[in-house]
Amino acid sequence: AQSVTQLGSHVSVSEGALVLLRCNYSSSVPPYLFWYVQYPNQGLQLLLKYTTGATLVKGINGFEAEFKKSETSFHLTKPSAHMSDAAEYFCAPTGRRALTFGSGTRLQVQP
Amino acid sequence: EAQVTQNPRYLITVTGKKLTVTCSQNMNHEYMSWYRQDPGLGLRQIYYSMNVEVTDKGDVPEGYKVSRKEKRNFPLILESPSPNQTSLYFCASSPVSFGGYEQYFGPGTRLTVT
DSSP, X not given: OOOEEEEOSEXXXXXXXXXXXXXXXXXXXXXXXXXXXXXXXXXXXXXEEEOSSOSXXXXXXXXXXXXXXXXXXXXXXXXXXXXXXXXEEEEEEEOSSXXXXXXXXXXXXXX | OOOEEEEOSEEEEOTTOOEEEEEEESSOOSEEEEEEEETTTEEEEEEEEEETTEEEEOSOOTTOEEOOSSSSBOXXXXXXXXXXXXXXXXXXXXXXXXXXXXXXEOOOEEEEEO
16 A cells, blocks of 8 residues: 655744645555645645656646655645635645555644 | 535544544545544544445555445444544545546544434
8 A cells, every 4th residue: 555754843934935836656566656635624635646657747826846766756846925825735646546645744824 | 526525523422432534535436435534643534435345455444334226425433432543644646546637525524423
């Protein structure tokens, strides 16, 4: 089964600063990789996903992630944080039957 | 509008009182799943269903039951709730169980068991 590690349960950045949220998955056959975002008091929505092809994936709201097989990583980045990016972010590789969610990283954006 | 709906959104109950949380999707998805979300643990899968009448345990199935009699509905049943089942529950659906398909999540049900 897939396992996933998200480094840092809380990340705080200033508005306009780079956002980097880290995700490493287990080294079994790489599945499809997802990032989901959960805004306060809401369900999860898809931010971006990697299936095949280009390893740099662009998502909504200016986020992108790069699949690095050699490092078994799928880190999420955004060049310039906005206040509206404050949310919890989940990395999720998928196996045959389910997404395996990381424990989540809560992003705070300071004015 | 394509969506996954859950009811109720909030529920406070007492230990041992049977309850059902409903989940319905209008996208004709084959795959449906229940997760619980607890602080610091992310989302953990409770049960899933690959299609009508096909259900299987996820990672944390103890104390829960499910059924899938119709494609659109996937209720979660707690026969005898206990305080350790206090959590935020999400239902999700996807066209199929595997591959690079997005899962669509419901808005969540916050359950408190006293």
